[in-house]
Amino acid sequence: MTNPLLATWSTPFGLAPFSEISDDDFAPALDAALTAHNAQIAAIAENPDAPSFANVIEALETPCVALEQVLSVFFTVAGADSNPAREALQRAFSPKLAAHFSAITANKALYARVKDVWDQRDGLYLTDEQARVLMLTHRGFVRGGAALEGAEDTRMQEIKSRLATLGTNFTQNLLADERDWFMELSEDDLEGLPDFVIAAARAAGEEKGAAGPVVTLARSIITPFLQFSPRRDLRKTAFEAWAARGANGGETDNRAIAAEILSLREERAKLLGYASFAAYKLETEMAETPEAVRGLLMDVWTPAKAQADQDAEHLTKMMQDDGINGPLEPWDWRYYAEKRRAQEHDLDEAELKPYLQLDRMIEASFDCANRLFGLEFARLDVPLYHPDCRAWEVTRGGEHVAVFIGDYFARGSKRSGAWCSAMRSQAKFPDMQAPIVINVCNFAKGAPALLSWDDARTLFHEFGHALHQMLSDVTYESISGTSVARDFVELPSQLYEHWLEVPEVLQKFATHAETGEAMPQDLLQRVLGAATYDMGFQTVEYVASALVDLAFHDGPAPADPMAKQAAVLDEIGMPAAITMRHATPHFAHVFAGDGYSSGYYSYMWSEVMDADAFEAFEEAGGAFDPDRARALETHILSTGGSVDPKELYTNFRGRLPGVDALLKGRGLAAG
Structure with missing residues (x-):
């Protein structure tokens, strides 16, 4: 029988036939897919015809369907519905995939053909998008080590393979600690x-x-x-169990893994001629340099810490009034901050939560997308990988746009956090391809499921990423959707969070779980009035994590990351009652892979833009201004990585933003 992962999928919209796939199918399917992809790459590298954009760059852009099908299904279930068999497969697949893709970058004949096309670029009469894809392809080969020779080349491949293994181990250790306690x-x-x-x-x-x-x-x-x-x-x-994830000793301890990852990253950067891994990583981001990142973070740190210090004094007094002497501890902050919010804003989570039903918040996110971009959502009855999942067809003007999948509930088989990924990305080459996009969250189950305010923001955030994927309108898959600079990718997601706070959205969709009544006007005003409550705490725990991440990669790799973490926190004066949002042993953004390494700052960098971008809507006449919505889609959501992000943002707003709108939005602006 044909392996279902390698078959042509005749399912609705080309969705994976999850009900037909077993864990035993993955390993043989991957081997067959890698063989097919190797043959495809060899044909490009060994093509006797003179190198051209078509027979080199577009040939590389032509997907290996088998490999895309295998990896899209496997990585979806490995992250959102793992089991021992899938964890074992992931440990086996990580070095194998790293070796496979490293071999492509290291293929000297292939790189020679890419470089040949690059060298003749001025006479090729390429479109702007083609020129961008050529630049990114050539740059990717160079940054991947294609120009290295001999022992340096060999060592680069070893480093990539080892990093892939370590990232998988880090992730699985963290999942084990979270699952078992x-x-x-x-x-x-x-x-x-x-x-x-x-x-x-x-x-x-x-x-x-x-x-x-x-x-x-x-x-x-x-x-x-x-x-x-x-x-x-x-x-x-x-709290101590939460803080100790990845640092409990034994087989699931991540501290030695983190140290080895940092050392290998530094070695990798130096093989490529960079002073540090941060210099290597940030070269292709909007920020460009570690100095620019540190400058932004410190501009925000100073007012945030001042606010947090003031709040700590107030919360300590509240604790002492309860008869508890001694310092305010990290396990006290949220408790007394919640009591203070109830006192000062007449608001507590228990009063608010019945109005934030999961299903109604999903409807709200869809309704905003309809009003802004004309998208419509219809439920689909299709097999998915877990009973918790649900799917919708996304259309506009009766035309199919995408399939959207939501997997919202926490379970032991799912890694923590929330994320968006494309099981299939939008493209027009070599054929029209509509995206299949998935949002994965970790909300508590209930009947009905109720969200916290932070949960609701997370839902809107991840759906903002989904819109970036669904509204993509480019030719080549490599620059589709969220394939943009890391410090630009969070702009659409963080910008979309603002629509949760639009009063008319809450008035329509924040309805009580038992009575069905709309959120009362006075509660609505109290919710919005408390929007920046405890922002000193939230900003400090985030910025501290970003500064530690930057310090890990900007300079020699620390032999003892925990000592380096402590030194950084001491240097910036970290408040004693606040911890990093992600301490090193469970900092998956940084150590599960290279994605956010030396890049955790990017949420803040994007927030500078998202605060400024939403101001553009307010200045133009409101959150649903059609001209601004059209401009947002035209210049940002539809363009993927086809244009430099600074140019994209300037096209949308007319200028690049400053930090003022961010500080104002967080309630940290002076005065």
């Missing part, structure tokens, strides 16, 4: 917790097979527990 709660331990926290704890207990409710390390459970539990001893136990 939970804290059982007695009925007495539930005292003081809102109903939605108790319901989530009971659901988590059922999933873990426990006798009763439990706290897990899923953010959607542990965060509200830290906010609401009056039991300081239980908060301490839960």
Whole structure:
């Protein structure tokens, strides 16, 4: 029988036939796909015809369908619905895939043909998009080590393979720590917790097979527990488990892995002639240099720390009023910050959460996309990889645009966090190809599922990434959708979060789970009035993580990353009661792969733009101004990586932004 991963998929919209695929299919399918891709690459490298854009660059842009099908399915389920078999496969596949793609970059005959096309570029009469693809292809080969020879070439391939293995190990260790730890709660331990926290704890207990409710390390459970539990001893136990992920000793400890990754990255950069890995990585980003990144982060750090220090004094006084002496601790902050928010804004999560139903927030994100871009969403009844998943066909003017898949609930088989990926990217070459886009989140289950304000923002954030994929309108897959500079990719996602705070959106979709009534006007005003509440804390924990990431990569790799982390935090004066959002042993953004390495700052870089971009809507007449929406799609969402991001943003806004709009939006501006 034909392996379903290698067959031509005659399913609706070309979706993967998940119900026909077993774990036993992946390994033989990957071997066959790699063989097919190797033959395709060899044909390009050994083509006797003179190198041309068509027979080199477009030939490289022609997808190996078998390989795309295998990898799209495997990496989807490996991240969102893992099991021991898939984890073993991932450990085996990582070095194999690294070796495969490294061999392409290292193929001297292929690089010679790419360079030949590059050298004759001025006489080829390429379109702007073709010229961009040629530049990016040539640059990718050079930065991948194509020009290296002999021992240096060999060592580069070894480094890439080892980094792939280490990244997989880091991810799986973190998943194991998150999956294996939970804290059982007695009925007495539930005292003081809102109903939605108790319901989530009971659901988590059922999933873990426990006798009763439990706290897990899923953010959607542990965060509200830290906010609401009056039991300081239980908060301490839960927080310390959360903070210790990846640093518990034994087989799942990530500290030595992090050190080796940093050392190998430095060696890789120096083989290519760069002073540091940060210099190598940032060369192709909007920021361009470590100095520019550090400048932005410190511009934000100073007012954020001042605000956090003031808040810490207030929360310490509240704690002392409860009869607790000693310093405010990290497991105290969220609890007293929540109590303070209830006092100062007459707002608490328990009052707000019934109005943030998951299904209604999904509808809200769709409705905004309809009003801005004319997109319509219709549910699809198709097999997917897990019963929690749901799918929609996305159309505009009756024409098919994309398939969107949502996988929203936390479970032990899913890695933490939230992400967007394309199981198939938009392209017009060699054939028209509509995207299949997936959002993966980790919300607590419930009947109905209720979100925190932060959860709702996450939903809008990831859907902003999805829009970037779905509205892409380029010729070549390599520059489609979110294939842009790392510090530009978060612009569409963070910008879309702003529509959650538009009053008319909340008035329509924030309806009570039991009564169906719209959010009362006074609650709406209190929600929006508290939008920047505790922003000192949120900004400090993020910027500290970004500064540590930058310090890891800007200079010699630290032999002891934990000591380096401590030194950086001491130097910037990290408040004692706040921890990094992602400490080194569980900093998956940085160590699970190269994506955000030396690039965690990019959320803040993009936020400078998203704050300024939303101001453009407000200045033009409102959040749904049609001209601004058209400009956003034309200049940013549809263009992928076909144009330099600075040019894209300037085309949309008329200028590049400053940090002022960001500080104002976070409530950190002076005065």
